[in-house]
Amino acid sequence: MIASSIFIPAAIILYVLLKPPSHDMELLHSKSDGA
Amino acid sequence: MDTEFIFMLVIFSMTVMLVMWRPIGMNEAVPSFISALIIIFFGIVSFSNVVEIFGIVLGASITILSTIVMSIVLESIGFFRWAAYNLLNKSNGSGRTLYWYTNLLCFVMTLFMNNDGSILITTPIIIHIVTILKLKRHQKVPYLLSGAIIATASSAPIGVSNLANLIALKIVGLDLNSYAKLMFVPSMLGILVISLLLYYYFKRDIPKKITVYHHISPPVSMDYETKRRKSGYTFHPLIHAQQQQKSIDWPLFCTCIAIVVLVRMSLFIFPPLGIPMEFISIAGACALIFIRWRKKKKGIIDIAVKTPWHIFIFAFSMYVIVYGFKNIGFTSILVNSLYGIVSENLLNASLSMGVIITVMSNLFNNLPSVMLGTLIIVDMGLDSQTMQVAYLANVIGSDIGALLTPMGTLATLIWMYILRKNGIFLSWGNYVKTVVMVVPIGLIVSLLSLYFWAQWVIFS
Numbered sequence: 234m235i236a237s238s239i240f241i242p243a244a245i246i247l248y249v250l251l252k253p254p255s256h257d258m259e260l261l262h263s264k265s266d267g268a
Numbered sequence: 269m270d271t272e273f274i275f276m277l278v279i280f281s282m283t284v285m286l287v288m289w290r291p292i293g294m295n296e297a298v299p300s301f302i303s304a305l306i307i308i309f310f311g312i313v314s315f316s317n318v319v320e321i322f323g324i325v326l327g328a329s330i331t332i333l334s335t336i337v338m339s340i341v342l343e344s345i346g347f348f349r350w351a352a353y354n355l356l357n358k359s360n361g362s363g364r365t366l367y368w369y370t371n372l373l374c375f376v377m378t379l380f381m382n383n384d385g386s387i388l389i390t391t392p393i394i395i396h397i398v399t400i401l402k403l404k405r406h407q408k409v410p411y412l413l414s415g416a417i418i419a420t421a422s423s424a425p426i427g428v429s430n431l432a433n434l435i436a437l438k439i440v441g442l443d444l445n446s447y448a449k450l451m452f453v454p455s456m457l458g459i460l461v462i463s464l465l466l467y468y469y470f471k472r473d474i475p476k477k478i479t480v481y482h483h484i485s486p487p488v489s490m491d492y493e494t495k496r497r498k499s500g501y502t503f504h505p506l507i508h509a510q511q512q513q514k515s516i517d518w519p520l521f522c523t524c525i526a527i528v529v530l531v532r533m534s535l536f537i538f539p540p541l542g543i544p545m546e547f548i549s550i551a552g553a554c555a556l557i558f559i560r561w562r563k564k565k566k567g568i569i570d571i572a573v574k575t576p577w578h579i580f581i582f583a584f585s586m587y588v589i590v591y592g593f594k595n596i597g598f599t600s601i602l603v604n605s606l607y608g609i610v611s612e613n614l615l616n617a618s619l620s621m622g623v624i625i626t627v628m629s630n631l632f633n634n635l636p637s638v639m640l641g642t643l644i645i646v647d648m649g650l651d652s653q654t655m656q657v658a659y660l661a662n663v664i665g666s667d668i669g670a671l672l673t674p675m676g677t678l679a680t681l682i683w684m685y686i687l688r689k690n691g692i693f694l695s696w697g698n699y700v701k702t703v704v705m706v707v708p709i710g711l712i713v714s715l716l717s718l719y720f721w722a723q724w725v726i727f728s
Contacts, residue, residue, distance in 0.1 A: 235445050235448045235449055235452075235536060236445075236448075236532075236533040236535075236536030236537055237533065239379075239425075239426065239448060239452060240379075240529055240532050240533050243376055243379050243380065243529075244525075244529045246372060246376050247376050247380070247525065247529075248525075250351065250354060250355065250358070250369065250372065250373055250376070251347075251350060251351055251354055251525070252354070253350075253354065253518070
């Protein structure tokens with residue numbers, strides 16, 4: 234309970250900080266598709 | 269008693285001086301280990317004491333070392349280049365947004381790793397960011413100093429972010445869950461106050477608008493990078509240039525982060541079921557190493573070389589030295605003089621222990637201070653509630669109060685060393701001039717919050 238109430242919000246913050254901008258994400262996906 | 273005390277004082281002073289000064293790049297474990305051997309040789313700490321200390325320090329050191337191994341794996345897959353690139357992109361040209369993002373990153377990194385690891389990771393990222401932004405010296409300081417303060421202070425909310433806290437936990441009979449239940453809110457309030465005060469202190473120096481003069485390479489793949497733009501920029505000062513040209517695998521990156529989060533949560537969930545914390549940490553580190561090997565075919569040589577294995581020897585030796593003080597009766601003197609104040613009520617316990625450990629940490633570093641403080645608290649024979657509040661105040665003093673001088677924590681000393689290596693000179697005077705405006709207020713807020721919060725948790 235305590236662990237999830239601390240680490241789930243922290244993980245969301247980390248994800249938001251590290252999520253690539255959408256244009257980079259598109260390029261990443263197109264690269265993985267073989268483009 | 270007098271001869272022994274003078275002997276211990278000389279040994280202790282020499283050790284602290286050499287650990288801080290590090291002549292000819294000496295590892296901090298060397299002087300502390302030699303001092304511990306001398307103390308054991310003269311019989312001040314017995315063999316049975318050594319066995320006891322070994323048992324206390326081993327599990328905590330393994331847990332911290334496993335966390336460091338995880339951060340080395342993350343570094344090798346480009347995690348930190350990714351972070352620097354994203355922070356700049358997400359700031360949308362606002363220096364203030366970038367300021368809050370860097371602080372947030374430092375906080376989260378300490379929460380998921382540990383204070384020393386976080387400083388080692390985030391300082392080069394911030395140096396890199398302020399360098400590519402071509403900020404003036406007075407504009408760089410807000411990002412660097414607040415990042416270091418937040419990264420170090422953020423080791424207080426959960427017990428597993430700091431080696432000293434982890435060692436002391438066992439002694440006072442707390443586990444990670446009860447620690448977080450009592451400590452998360454008070455220390456978060458202190459950190460929040462410190463970050464707001466730092467923001468207002470630096471507001472005029474933080475540039476409103478920032479412009480990226482260099483092209484910044486996104487840390488994706490070389491193919492994509494060549495198509496997009498050609499950049500000769502070296503991204504992370506800790507990463508070898510050749511290493512930076514390797515491609516980054518986004519799914520691998522997400523998997524590794526998910527493992528780090530799961531391991532952190534497991535440290536809270538499984539130990540109450542009888543699984544030792546260090547087993548979980550080792551399993552997490554092994555999982556990351558295995559996944560990297562599967563995806564990148566990379567072995568463990570870089571990890572073996574980069575991991576600071578000496579941490580265990582350092583912590584063990586410092587504890588032997590502190591135990592020496594206990595055995596010669598020095599802690600009994602402190603126990604007798606402090607018992608009246610600490611045992612009176614929870615408010616006194618919180619404020620007195622927090623302030624005492626702050627003073628001690630800034631005089632001779634927080635690791636021996638928190639160990640000595642814990643031994644004093646245990647020897648006082650307090651009721652369990654007062655003992656736990658006094659111990660948590662001890663931690664607040666050593667994690668937040670210790671920030672008053674660079675001497676207070678190893679993390680701050682590492683930070684100053686990285687700055688110097690990168691040509692950024694910040695004197696101890698300038699450091700103290702800034703932190704003295706924010707840290708004492710943050711410390712008092714945390715200690716008072718601890719008193720009110722503990723009362724509410726214990727008596728509700």
